[in-house]
Amino acid sequence: MKYDAVLAETVGIRGHGDDLIEAYSARPMDAAPHSGMIVIHHMPGYDAETKEITRRFATMGYSAICPNLYTREAPDADPDDAAATARANGGVPDERFVGDAKGAAAWLRALPNATGKVGVIGYCSGGRQAVLTGIEVDVQAAVDCYGALVIETPPEGFPLKVSPFPERIKDLGAPLLGLFGNDDAHPAPDHVDELEKLLQESGKTYEFHRYDGAGHAFFAVDRPSYRPEAAVDAWGHVENFLAEHLGAS
Amino acid sequence: MCTYSTEKVALDRSSGKTRDGWQSMSEASVYYDHPVHAPDAHTVNIDFLNPDRGPSSRIAVELSLDSARELLAALQTTVERAEEH
Numbered sequence: 001m002k003y004d005a006v007l008a009e010t011v012g013i014r015g016h017g018d019d020l021i022e023a024y025s026a027r028p029m030d031a032a033p034h035s036g037m038i039v040i041h042h043m044p045g046y047d048a049e050t051k052e053i054t055r056r057f058a059t060m061g062y063s064a065i066c067p068n069l070y071t072r073e074a075p076d077a078d079p080d081d082a083a084a085t086a087r088a089n090g091g092v093p094d095e096r097f098v099g100d101a102k103g104a105a106a107w108l109r110a111l112p113n114a115t116g117k118v119g120v121i122g123y124c125s126g127g128r129q130a131v132l133t134g135i136e137v138d139v140q141a142a143v144d145c146y147g148a149l150v151i152e153t154p155p156e157g158f159p160l161k162v163s164p165f166p167e168r169i170k171d172l173g174a175p176l177l178g179l180f181g182n183d184d185a186h187p188a189p190d191h192v193d194e195l196e197k198l199l200q201e202s203g204k205t206y207e208f209h210r211y212d213g214a215g216h217a218f219f220a221v222d223r224p225s226y227r228p229e230a231a232v233d234a235w236g237h238v239e240n241f242l243a244e245h246l247g248a249s
Numbered sequence: 250m251c252t253y254s255t256e257k258v259a260l261d262r263s264s265g266k267t268r269d270g271w272q273s274m275s276e277a278s279v280y281y282d283h284p285v286h287a288p289d290a291h292t293v294n295i296d297f298l299n300p301d302r303g304p305s306s307r308i309a310v311e312l313s314l315d316s317a318r319e320l321l322a323a324l325q326t327t328v329e330r331a332e333e334h
Contacts, residue, residue: 059334073304074304077304078305080285083306084278087255087278087280088298158255217283224289225290237274
């Protein structure tokens with residue numbers, strides 16, 4: 001019988017500007033060395049489903065942390081109210097996000113049983129932020145789940161004050177796993193083609209998997225966009241990719 | 250997909266009933282995106298907001314596209330009648 005236990009709890013971490021921000025951590029309850037995973041929540045926020053994903057990484061053997069990127073504008077609010085407020089305010093500025101991601105990585109590396117290796121995964125707007133983390137933060141693996149606006153310019157009516165950064169793909173410092181639905185419009189397949197081209201031109205280590213019959217948010221088990229075949233296959237790629245780049249946990 | 254499309258409206262002399270009772274509402278956001286609760290992939294969402302009272306003062310609705318069209322027509326009719334008064 002294999003011991004299988006996880007500790008999951010809310011913690012405070014220091015983020016951008018040394019601000020104290022809320023985060024949700026889940027960690028295996030054994031003293032063996034474990035690499036870290038930063039989970040970046042989707043645009044709808046720091047919600048129950050993202051916390052479930054965070055716990056899943058702990059069951060996979062990683063010390064995981066999900067920072068609440070909306071802590072500042074909506075402390076203690078319901079996730080949907082917090083997301084609406086963040087949206088009305090123009091979203092999370094990239095500089096602030098990067099500071100929070102650096103704080104999350106530092107928190108993981110300060111754990112007594114840290115290996116020093118840290119990965120990042122993000123969904124929806126968090127997919128873009130995971131790529132940004134791979135550029136700006138010392139991480140050893142990055143997973144982009146259908147992140148929009150890495151390459152393409154924002155659509156009309158776009159409420160968030162963020163810009164694409166194709167010119168920065170050459171600065172990516174971590175291997176990238178990209179998981180995309182071919183029915184998605186943001187990012188659309190040609191945006192994914194363009195990102196792949198930039199990765200190839202820069203000689204980056206990357207792995208893309210693109211799913212027919214799936215669109216945006218195919219991992220989201222609580223939404224009509226969920227596509228079990230794509231999600232199950234993609235979770236397998238996530239496991240293998242992290243084992244390769246963060247070490248078997 | 251996340252459509253991200255958002256229209257914002259400043260509200261004047263307007264109120265809404267929140268979980269904490271009636272409050273002034275100073276802003277509305279209208280957008281077509283994933284709902285939290287309604288059973289469609291995308292809905293027309295309206296948030297009535299009072300930023301001075303914090304995120305929890307939000308009044309939110311998620312409307313199917315058909316329902317949003319009917320609401321739009323009803324608003325149009327009501328506003329036109331009101332202008333005759």
